[in-house]
Every structure is written in structure tokens, then in C-alpha cells.
Amino acid sequence: MSTSSQYDVIIIGGGPAGLTAGLYTSRAKLKTILIEGSAVGGRMAEAWEIENYPGFTESINGYDLTQKMYEQATKFGVEHAQSSVTAIINDGANKTVTTTSGDYVAPAIIIAGGSERRKLGVPGEKELAGRGVSFCATCDGPFFRDKVVAVVGGGNGALNEATHISHFASKVYIIHRRDTLRATPVLQEKTKSDPKIEFIWNTDVEAIEGEDTVEHLKLKNIRTGEESTLPVGGVFIAVGLVPNTDYLKGLVEMDSSGAVVTNDKMETNVPGIYAAGDVRANSVRQVVTAAGDGATAAIYAQKYIAEK
Structure with a gap:
């Protein structure tokens, strides 16, 4: 890859918030890349059954719902890079997302990196991880x-x-x-x-x-x-979740738990940077609300780009 690749929108995180945001931005003909450090779907993909997502009268496996969302987003042109984000540099008009595989540049970024499981922090937890x-x-x-x-x-x-x-x-x-x-x-x-x-x-x-x-x-x-x-x-x-926001310290406003503070347009305190889903402060951590956050962030990112 070249030194940096230019996009209209960069989405960080491939869970329901990121996938829905990608669906909306790509349908709006914005050049969009979704960056995910592991497999798409996030914690949604781990769910044995989801029985409260609208439109499914029978429960659906989380992995299957992930695949449907992913296929729908990529159908409209979302690009996907499997890489870990290490930093975001705000240059005003453009933002540079630094990853383990190179840099990506765009005027708008949607942070949808979700959360990871909180640890107990007791003896044996780390030593016996993967062994019980x-x-x-x-x-x-x-x-x-x-x-x-x-x-x-x-x-x-x-x-x-x-x-x-x-x-x-x-x-x-x-x-x-x-x-x-x-x-x-x-x-x-x-x-x-x-x-x-x-x-x-x-x-x-x-x-x-x-x-x-x-x-x-x-x-x-x-x-x-x-x-x-x-x-x-x-x-x-299963004692709670910690937002994946270490790389955002000093860039956007966060609450005491490390969740990103937004308004009802999913805007952070930095113009052109949005947050959606579990990574956002006061999220109720449901697949349906994460998808709603992603759609909202995408719509206002589109307006931000159009005004610029």
C-alpha cells in the first residue's frame, strides 16, 4: 500500500454500528473503508442466539446476522481492511488513521470499535486463560x-x-x-x-x-x-465491558470509564469525528441501538462532508 490512502469516510470497528454506518455511507456514494482488528461482527458474532432484533420472528445466530450485515454493506461498495488502529491524527480538514498496515486519510471518521470484556484481575485469571x-x-x-x-x-x-x-x-x-x-x-x-x-x-x-x-x-x-x-x-x-478507546486519549472527550462522549448526532467534540455503538457513553449495548447509532453517525458524516 502507498504511504496513505484517501477516503471520504473511515469507519473503525466492524460490529453492528460500524457495518450499519458503512451501509449508509456507501449507499450515499461516499468512498468508505471499514477497519477491523479481528473478525467482523464484534460481540454480536459471539452471540449464540439473538431474539430481539427486529424482523426475525425466530432467533438468529449472531454470526449469521453478522454475515447478512457484512454482505449488505459490501454490496454497496464498502472496502474492508483487517488491521489494528494505533492512532488518529487530526489535521482539521483531514484526519489520518494510523494502523499496523498503513495510514488512511479522510475528512470524516466514525469510531465504532466496541468494547472488550472486563477482567476480574484475580490470581490465575491470566495464567489459565485458554486453559479453562x-x-x-x-x-x-x-x-x-x-x-x-x-x-x-x-x-x-x-x-x-x-x-x-x-x-x-x-x-x-x-x-x-x-x-x-x-x-x-x-x-x-x-x-x-x-x-x-x-x-x-x-x-x-x-x-x-x-x-x-x-x-x-x-x-x-x-x-x-x-x-x-x-x-x-x-x-x-462476564463482569462487564471496557470501551476500546486507548488510542483516542487526548483526541476526543471521554467519560471516566473511557467511553466517547457524543451528542444526539453522534458527534464528538472534534468536528468530523463521530462515535457509535458500545464505544459511546451511555450506550445501552444492544445490537439494534448500535445499528441506529451507526446510521445516525453516517447521515451526519454525510452532511458534514457535503458542507465542506
Whole structure:
């Protein structure tokens, strides 16, 4: 590739927000490239089933929905580069996106890089990653067939992980540091009615232990202080998300969690730079709202370019 490639719009991130933004900008005949560091789809592609996306009366697999979105966007001309973004340089009229495979230049950028799983930060989590410690039940579920496993967390992500892994595991413990769940009522009912799933309330995981693979968890009841050991063959961490915004520090306004602050037009405090989806402050982290953010960002990016 040459030193830099010129586009009308650069989209960073290939989840539902980025793919929808690409669909809208390319349909508007804007030369668009979508840059994604790994596989397109983001966390949407990891979902075993999505049953609340409009238009699908039956649930759809997240990977399948990703493919449909990707094919629709590329049909209208979106280019795709698999590369990691390391920095954005704002030159005013043009912005330069620096990646591991070269530079891209455009007047408008839509940041839709999503988020990654938050870590517990306990002993054994890093050391046993990939050897019983997992952050994706859809990816790793079959490896835990007929095993006893634990899921840590109490939100939608944790309960989705638990209901999926119960297809494979013989027993699933959900460990939650509170005595109530943040997940939606539908998911709570689904989880509580699963005979393989059992809840452990008011409990923190203090350590993940094992020789070559996960063998047990060290637990502590946060109310009584009682410590215990839970034998498991695997543990799935689902305790929240962290926005992928390290490369944006000093460029755009972010909140205390590292999410990008926008207005209702998805504009950041830097003209020509927009944010959409999970990476945006106050996102409700749903596929449908990410898609809506992407469409909004694309429409206002188009207006910005036209005015320039």
C-alpha cells in the first residue's frame, strides 16, 4: 500500500454500528473503508442466539446476522481492511488513521470499535486463560462438555453465557456479588428455570486455581466473610465491558470509564469525528441501538462532508 490512502469516510470497528454506518455511507456514494482488528461482527458474532432484533420472528445466530450485515454493506461498495488502529491524527480538514498496515486519510471518521470484556484481575485469571478461563461461551462451549463450570457476573452477558454453556456442561454455577440480578426479566426467568443452573449469591471470586487447567475457585462471601472452594473444570468471566478507546486519549472527550462522549448526532467534540455503538457513553449495548447509532453517525458524516 502507498504511504496513505484517501477516503471520504473511515469507519473503525466492524460490529453492528460500524457495518450499519458503512451501509449508509456507501449507499450515499461516499468512498468508505471499514477497519477491523479481528473478525467482523464484534460481540454480536459471539452471540449464540439473538431474539430481539427486529424482523426475525425466530432467533438468529449472531454470526449469521453478522454475515447478512457484512454482505449488505459490501454490496454497496464498502472496502474492508483487517488491521489494528494505533492512532488518529487530526489535521482539521483531514484526519489520518494510523494502523499496523498503513495510514488512511479522510475528512470524516466514525469510531465504532466496541468494547472488550472486563477482567476480574484475580490470581490465575491470566495464567489459565485458554486453559479453562474463557470470556466467550459461544466460542468455547463445546470444550466443556459434561463438565462443571462457573459463570461470574449478574448482567445480560453473564446469563446469556450461562444459558448457552448449559447446553454442554453438566452443571453451571452463576457467581454474583449481589443478591439481585441486573439482567432483563426474560433472561432471569430463562436462567432460573434451567435445571442445570444454580446461583451463588453475595460472593466474590478471590482466585482461579489449577495446575495445567482450571480445577477450582476460591470464593468469599462478601456479607459473612466466609471463604470456600468450588471445584470446577472451567470459568466464564462476564463482569462487564471496557470501551476500546486507548488510542483516542487526548483526541476526543471521554467519560471516566473511557467511553466517547457524543451528542444526539453522534458527534464528538472534534468536528468530523463521530462515535457509535458500545464505544459511546451511555450506550445501552444492544445490537439494534448500535445499528441506529451507526446510521445516525453516517447521515451526519454525510452532511458534514457535503458542507465542506
